Amino acid sequence: MRKRIFAITVYVTLALSAQVSYGETWTPLRGGVRLTDRPQINGRVLTTIPARARLKQLDKRGYWVKVEYQGKIGWVPLADVRLVTAEDKQQIFVVHTHTRNVGGTYTHIFNIRNTAKSSFSGTVTIIGYDSGETAFKESFSFAGKPIPARGTRKATVNANSDFSKLEYTSSP
Helix, strand or coil, X not given: CHHHHHHHXXXXXXXXXXXXXXXXXXXXCCCCEEEECCCCCCCCEEEEECCCCCEEEEEEECCEEEEEECCEXXXXXXXXXXXXXXXXXXXXEEEEEEEEEECCXXXXXXXXXXXXXXXXXXEEEEEEEECCEEEEEEEEECCCCCECCCCEEEEEEEECCCCCEEEEEEEC
C-alpha cells in the first residue's frame, strides 16, 4: 500500500512539474498589479506593475507566479496576469511606397505599420543601401506620438541617391 501511495505521489508531482514552463513571459491584465515578496495576499509589496509590462516567469506555486520585473523578484497572483502570446509582441513592418527625384535629391516615402494589438512607442531605423554602400540611415522616434495598434505612420527620407536594398529595425 505504501509503495502504491509513493508511486502515485511521484507520478502526480512529475505531472504537475511538467506543466510549469519556466522562462515564459507574462503581462498584467491591468495596471497596478502588486509584486509581493511571497505567494500570499498579505505579502510585503515590492512594487506595483503597470499594464503591458513584461514579466519573466521563474517559478509557479498554486495560484501564484514568481516573476522578475525590473530586477526585482517576487510573486503575482495568476488571476492578475496572463501569458504573452505571439500576437502581443510588437510587429513593425516598413514598406517603401514611392520615390521622387527632384534635382538629384531622392525623397523616399515609407509606411511604418504596427500589426500588434498594442501601440508602439519606440524607435524605427530605416537603412537604404545602393551598390553595397549606405545611401541613407534615418531613425524615427514614436515616443511622443505612438503608432496605434494596427495603425500606420508615414515617414519621409531625403537622400542623395536611390537604393537597391532596404533594412529596418525597431526597438521599444
